[in-house]
Amino acid sequence: MRVAYGFDDISRNETLIHNAEALILGFFEAVVPGRFLVNISPSLRHVPSWFPGAGFKRFFSDLSHISFETLYPPFEGAKHDIANGKKGNYPSMAASLIDNLPEDGDLNRVEQENIARNVCGVAYVGGAETTVSLALALLYVLASYPDVQGKAQAEIDSVIGPDRLPVVTDIRDLPYVHAIVKEVGRWFTVLPLGVPHSNSEDDEYDGFFIPKGTIIFQNNWAMMHNPDVFDKPFDFIPERYLKDGQIDPSVPDAEAAAFGHGRRICPGRHFSNDALFFMAASFLATYTITAPENEEGNIAPMKLESRNPSVK
Numbered sequence: 001m002r003v004a005y006g007f008d009d010i011s012r013n014e015t016l017i018h019n020a021e022a023l024i025l026g027f028f029e030a031v032v033p034g035r036f037l038v039n040i041s042p043s044l045r046h047v048p049s050w051f052p053g054a055g056f057k058r059f060f061s062d063l064s065h066i067s068f069e070t071l072y073p074p075f076e077g078a079k080h081d082i083a084n085g086k087k088g089n090y091p092s093m094a095a096s097l098i099d100n101l102p103e104d105g106d107l108n109r110v111e112q113e114n115i116a117r118n119v120c121g122v123a124y125v126g127g128a129e130t131t132v133s134l135a136l137a138l139l140y141v142l143a144s145y146p147d148v149q150g151k152a153q154a155e156i157d158s159v160i161g162p163d164r165l166p167v168v169t170d171i172r173d174l175p176y177v178h179a180i181v182k183e184v185g186r187w188f189t190v191l192p193l194g195v196p197h198s199n200s201e202d203d204e205y206d207g208f209f210i211p212k213g214t215i216i217f218q219n220n221w222a223m224m225h226n227p228d229v230f231d232k233p234f235d236f237i238p239e240r241y242l243k244d245g246q247i248d249p250s251v252p253d254a255e256a257a258a259f260g261h262g263r264r265i266c267p268g269r270h271f272s273n274d275a276l277f278f279m280a281a282s283f284l285a286t287y288t289i290t291a292p293e294n295e296e297g298n299i300a301p302m303k304l305e306s307r308n309p310s311v312k
């Protein structure tokens with residue numbers, strides 16, 4: 001929220017977070033092939049919304065309302081803040097895009113403002129659930145693998161010391177923490193089947209004919225857990241990314257598949273990698289993450305699960 005719009009105000013953020021979550025859940029429900037009969041029989045789009053079986057119309061009408069609420073109020077809020085000289089304490093995408101908009105009355109103003117609004121909205125919606133999900137996975141693995149956590153803390157103690165907190169540029173000097181970030185992205189694979197695509201022309205792959213318009217899922221999870229590429233793929237082993245104590249760039253990381261492929265590959269991957277490194281290094285420098293204890297004082301089993309069937 002702070003990166004997209006520069007907002008720090010928790011109560012203001014709560015509404016926006018709530019709307020964005022509802023939008024993401026709705027989006028992932030909507031893209032499930034066959035979820036709505038209208039995808040199979042497009043003529044159903046002509047039936048009125050009160051007609052039995054036309055629940056999809058109400059679903060999309062609600063989603064369109066949530067989409068409006070997610071896109072417009074925060075951007076208008078950022079514009080209002082800037083117009084009133086409140087730039088916020090941190091740089092934000094909205095602040096820099098709004099600063100560069102053409103003057104009111106310029107012929108390009110409406111189009112450029114639309115683009116700026118959508119860029120901020122998509123960055124927030126696309127980045128929030130995914131990065132938060134990966135951050136939870138990070139806490140889970142740190143609590144589950146105390147030896148990994150201990151090695152990372154020892155690295156931070158020896159490189160950074162007790163007098164300051166780590167920053168993003170420390171990544172070069174903290175290869176073990178960097179390897180944890182790479183391994184959690186591979187091991188967890190936030191969007192296991194990516195985002196569905198469709199081919200615009202007939203195609204053939206490996207002897208299979210793929211007619212135009214086929215819905216295609218990428219099995220990113222399988223690529224990131226391929227035993228021919230990764231030894232013990234289900235184990236959490238940051239060391240697989242290290243060679244002679246440094247990051248080994250020849251080992252495929254999340255950027256090889258977990259962020260999608262081709263020209264629609266996730267544009268937020270570098271930001272997300274940096275954000276996760278920053279979180280990991282900050283947690284490790286200030287806390288020791290442990291699994292919760294049950295009433296008898298024993299370690300309670302943990303389960304990593306998400307409300308969203310597509311984002312783990």
Ligand code: HEM
Pocket residue numbers: 122123124126127128130131134189190191194195258259260261262263264265266267268269271272
């Ligand atoms: C752990 C974090 C993230 C993961 C695992 C992730 C994963 C993905 C995947 C799999 C896609 C679909 C790519 C495809 O169609 O093949 C995607 C698209 C996208 N992501 Fe991310 N993402 C993450 C974080 C972010 C962040 C932080 C941002 C923005 C700041 C972002 C913005 C986007 C956008 C705008 C798209 C749509 C791109 C397009 O369709 O052209 N993502 N992401």
